[in-house]
Amino acid sequence: MPTLVIDSICRSEGARVLAGLIRRFGDFDLAEDALQDAFAKAIEVWPTQGLPTVPAAWLTTVAQRRVLDLLRRRQSGPFYTDEPPDIAAPEWDAGDSQPADQSGVEDDRLRLLFTCCHPALAQPAQIALSLRTLCGLSTREIARAFLEPEATTAQRLVRVKRKILEARIPYEVPNREILPERLQVVLSVVYLVFNEGYAATDTPGLLRPDLCAEAVRLGRLVVELMPQEPEARGLLALMLLQDSRRDTRVGSDGAIVPLEEQDRARWNRDAIVDGLVQLDAALAIRQRGPYQLQAAIAALHAKSARAEDTDWQQISALYIGLLREQPSAVVELNAAVAHAMAEGLESGLDWINQLTEREELSSYYLLPAAKADLLRRLGRYSDAREAYCAAIVLVQNPAERKYLEKRLATCRD
Amino acid sequence: MQYMILIYGDEKNFAMRANNPEAQKQMYAAFKQYGEDMRAAGVLRGGAELKPTSTATTVRVKNGKTVTHDGPFAETKEQLGGYYTIDVPNLDDAVKWAARCPAAQGGSIEVRPVGLTPDTL
Numbered sequence: 001m002p003t004l005v006i007d008s009i010c011r012s013e014g015a016r017v018l019a020g021l022i023r024r025f026g027d028f029d030l031a032e033d034a035l036q037d038a039f040a041k042a043i044e045v046w047p048t049q050g051l052p053t054v055p056a057a058w059l060t061t062v063a064q065r066r067v068l069d070l071l072r073r074r075q076s077g078p079f080y081t082d083e084p085p086d087i088a089a090p091e092w093d094a095g096d097s098q099p100a101d102q103s104g105v106e107d108d109r110l111r112l113l114f115t116c117c118h119p120a121l122a123q124p125a126q127i128a129l130s131l132r133t134l135c136g137l138s139t140r141e142i143a144r145a146f147l148e149p150e151a152t153t154a155q156r157l158v159r160v161k162r163k164i165l166e167a168r169i170p171y172e173v174p175n176r177e178i179l180p181e182r183l184q185v186v187l188s189v190v191y192l193v194f195n196e197g198y199a200a201t202d203t204p205g206l207l208r209p210d211l212c213a214e215a216v217r218l219g220r221l222v223v224e225l226m227p228q229e230p231e232a233r234g235l236l237a238l239m240l241l242q243d244s245r246r247d248t249r250v251g252s253d254g255a256i257v258p259l260e261e262q263d264r265a266r267w268n269r270d271a272i273v274d275g276l277v278q279l280d281a282a283l284a285i286r287q288r289g290p291y292q293l294q295a296a297i298a299a300l301h302a303k304s305a306r307a308e309d310t311d312w313q314q315i316s317a318l319y320i321g322l323l324r325e326q327p328s329a330v331v332e333l334n335a336a337v338a339h340a341m342a343e344g345l346e347s348g349l350d351w352i353n354q355l356t357e358r359e360e361l362s363s364y365y366l367l368p369a370a371k372a373d374l375l376r377r378l379g380r381y382s383d384a385r386e387a388y389c390a391a392i393v394l395v396q397n398p399a400e401r402k403y404l405e406k407r408l409a410t411c412r413d
Numbered sequence: 414m415q416y417m418i419l420i421y422g423d424e425k426n427f428a429m430r431a432n433n434p435e436a437q438k439q440m441y442a443a444f445k446q447y448g449e450d451m452r453a454a455g456v457l458r459g460g461a462e463l464k465p466t467s468t469a470t471t472v473r474v475k476n477g478k479t480v481t482h483d484g485p486f487a488e489t490k491e492q493l494g495g496y497y498t499i500d501v502p503n504l505d506d507a508v509k510w511a512a513r514c515p516a517a518q519g520g521s522i523e524v525r526p527v528g529l530t531p532d533t534l
Binding site for chain 2: 118120167168169170174178
């Protein structure tokens with residue numbers, strides 16, 4: 001059995017096993033150490049003895065023994081050594097049978113999810129801990145993903161685990177009364193991971209772990225654990241649909257390619273189908289929310305074979321709905337652009353001009369960029385150039401800057 | 414698990430309320446109710462209002478000598494105005510009680526787990 005296969009089994013079963021260990025022993029560090037040792041044991045014995053029927057149960061049994069061993073060592077005082085643990089692999093039958101309390105195993109991962117995303121924890125800590133425990137990323141991988149020194153991530157993880165332990169953040173699924181707001185936090189953490197990954201695709205050449213894939217994994221886990229939550233499905237659909245366009249987002253010259261110029265044949269069909277199925281399942285619950293609305297907008301783009309087939313009327317209506325649910329200047333800017341495409345460039349431009357007064361948008365490059373785009377479509381090149389220049393001053397991302405500069409060069413009278 | 418509920422706010426507002434007997438009466442009535450609710454739930458372990466920071470004295474010992482100076486440890490925009498100690502199972506419950514504190518409207522409440530106490534040292 002190749003190590004790669006064992007690695008992938010350990011990774012896919014890791015969160016389940018870890019979540020159970022944390023519930024039983026109430027200690028993140030202890031549980032993580034024990035799980036790592038169980039992985040090491042698996043790599044040692046699985047190749048010769050074969051794969052246990054229920055790998056998660058096998059890993060749990062081994063890790064539990066290791067926890068007890070570690071606890072005994074802690075009690076026996078200063079004689080702690082770093083020598084490799086000598087833990088016996090379970091009898092093959094023991095590994096094959098279900099762990100004693102198989103019921104509640106799904107709940108354990110849910111408990112872990114809500115604890116990692118507890119609102120009393122800082123957002124970077126929520127993200128790092130979720131990636132560490134639920135996705136099984138190493139500290140080094142998380143550090144690389146967020147372009148920070150490994151020591152910083154390690155410190156963050158130490159602090160967050162200490163806070164959970166010492167402030168006694170409960171290891172439980174929130175009750176019905178506070179579940180909606182707590183679920184919002186979970187979903188926002190997942191979407192932040194996704195957006196971080198999406199932005200990272202603009203800077204090629206860096207060996208960053210695929211955060212989009214991790215976010216989709218997390219999103220699937222949330223849906224699997226809470227299938228009746230339409231917004232969880234909405235978020236998964238949104239991520240899948242956005243991710244389907246990933247390969248076409250940046251051109252060979254390193255500039256962003258806008259939606260209407262992307263090579264739609266290269267959009268990922270499987271991701272689109274998957275996203276549409278998730279969206280349909282979400283909408284069937286008939287309780288709409290911001291993620292479903294955004295996914296519905298992404299779905300309309302995904303379903304248009306050519307850019308000119310885009311149903312801007314519907315997209316514009318969906319943005320109005322989104323604006324009602326989530327009133328913000330950024331959403332309003334998107335609504336104004338959709339309105340311009342659906343109802344006429346001039347009237348969209350009027351709306352955008354009203355938004356220039358909004359303080360939240362004063363350094364937001366997409367405001368002058370959107371304005372520039374409409375002016376260019378109207379053939380008002382000198383005004384468009386001015387707006388492109390204003391956007392170029394504000395833009396941070398090199399791929400986006402490159403796109404704006406390309407556009408600016410085409411605006412000649 | 415014991416938590417300290419630390420009440421921070423601009424003490425100028427307290428001073429203004431002191432000049433308005435009706436507002437002050439209302440405020441104390443709200444705190445009295447809050448205290449009674451905590452006692453009824455069996456979570457209250459202690460608490461007090463603190464006099465304004467203008468009455469505070471900060472003490473340090475330097476080379477065996479006690480040095481005092483007038484005023485609070487740090488001048489801040491919001492001051493510690495009072496505290497409660499509660500005993501609840503976890504942070505979620507502590508946050509729930511903190512949110513019910515009348516001073517949470519307009520002020521800030523810091524929730525801190527209690528460590529060792531004179532009795533547990």
